[in-house]
Every structure is written in structure tokens, then in C-alpha cells.
Amino acid sequence: AQKITQTQPGMFVQEKEAVTLDCTYDTSDQSYGLFWYKQPSSGEMIFLIYQGSYDEQNATEGRYSLNFQKARKSANLVISASQLGDSAMYFCAMREGYSGGGADGLTFGKGTHLIIQP
């Protein structure tokens, strides 16, 4: 079974609109972390936002927010007021456990290609 599922291979959005990128995850761990990364055409993975499984509030970072619904195992990324520079691949990732120095590599989804249209 896929640990991270991103069901939207591609999305077209008008500039200045809000956009929601879907992510569902599968884990039996009680402690885990969810991440979103942006990958422009240059190839570098840029960290956007983090949500811990025990965090009670949804994470926010500027125009990015994470809609965390633990019971549904979903961690959707919301980008408010989209800009042309937001066009990129977006990856949802999960770290299982709370290792603090142990094995904590990320498991990534297949990504969503977001294109912002003027």
C-alpha cells in the first residue's frame, strides 16, 4: 500500500486564486511528521511547511497552511493568493516515528504539478 498518496498529478489555477493540494497518508505509528516540499524546474527541493502528529493547531507559514485532519489521515496544503512563481512540483512527505537521531528518512508521494496561469 502507498504510504503517501497524492491524487492530483496536475493542476491549473488562475493567478491570485487559492489552491488546495491533496495528500493522504498511511501509518500505524502514533508519532509522525508530515512535510510539504516545492520542487521548481531547477530541481532543488524547497521546504515549505511541517505538521507534527501531536500538533493541535494546523501549521501555517506565510501563504502556506496545512489542513491536517488526523482521523481522515489527510494533510492537504493550501496556498492562498497564488502567484506565477508558485508553478512547480509539490511533494507531500512523511517521517514515521519520533527518532531524534534514529532512522528518520522521508517517504514521498508522487507529487502534484501545479501550474499558475495569468
Add this chain to the structure above:
Amino acid sequence: EAGVAQSPRYKIIEKRQSVAFWCNPISGHATLYWYQQILGQGPKLLIQFQNNGVVDDSQLPKDRFSAERLKGVDSTLKIQPAKLEDSAVYLCASSLGALGTDTQYFGPGTRLTVL
């Protein structure tokens, strides 16, 4: 603060040849990761180092891939011999390694083409 550095940025080799990639993590970051990203997919973890010790190499194809982290700082990833299916971007990432909530910061990657 300087980010994660990787070299070379691009490499083209023939199958059965060997190749090596280099990574310099963010200063002070104890944990270093190598990921493989095949076109159209998300990155997949190959190996994780904590200082100069291996923490997780369960997904590293050990018959052809090897990695080391010298003195707990720089790291090299080697493929010998390369196969066509090794064509991918190889991403290096680092984190402080002190807490389970650490963010991993990625380098620009090395794009490998095996002909």
C-alpha cells in the same frame, strides 16, 4: 548560511561505468541523507548517516551502490557498475539530527544519465 552543496550537477556515463557524487551538508548538521529521484516520481531514501555512522541503508542496492561520510562532514555516493535504470537525480539532504522534528534541507541534486 550556505546550503547543501552537491557536485557535479550533471553527469553522463555509459552503462557499466562507475560514477561518484559528492555532498557537503549545511555546517553543523549531524545527519546526512542520500535520495534517488527517478523522473516522474518522488525521492526515495537510499542511505542515512548520523555523523559518520550509517543509520539506515535498507533501500541501498549494495551490490552496486556504496556511500561513505568522511569525518562526519562530506559524503560521497558511488555507483559501480552503473545500469540504465540508475538514470535519476541524486539528492543530498541534511538536518541537525537532534530532534525528531528536524527539517531536512536539500541540495540542488546531481542529474545522472546512463546511456
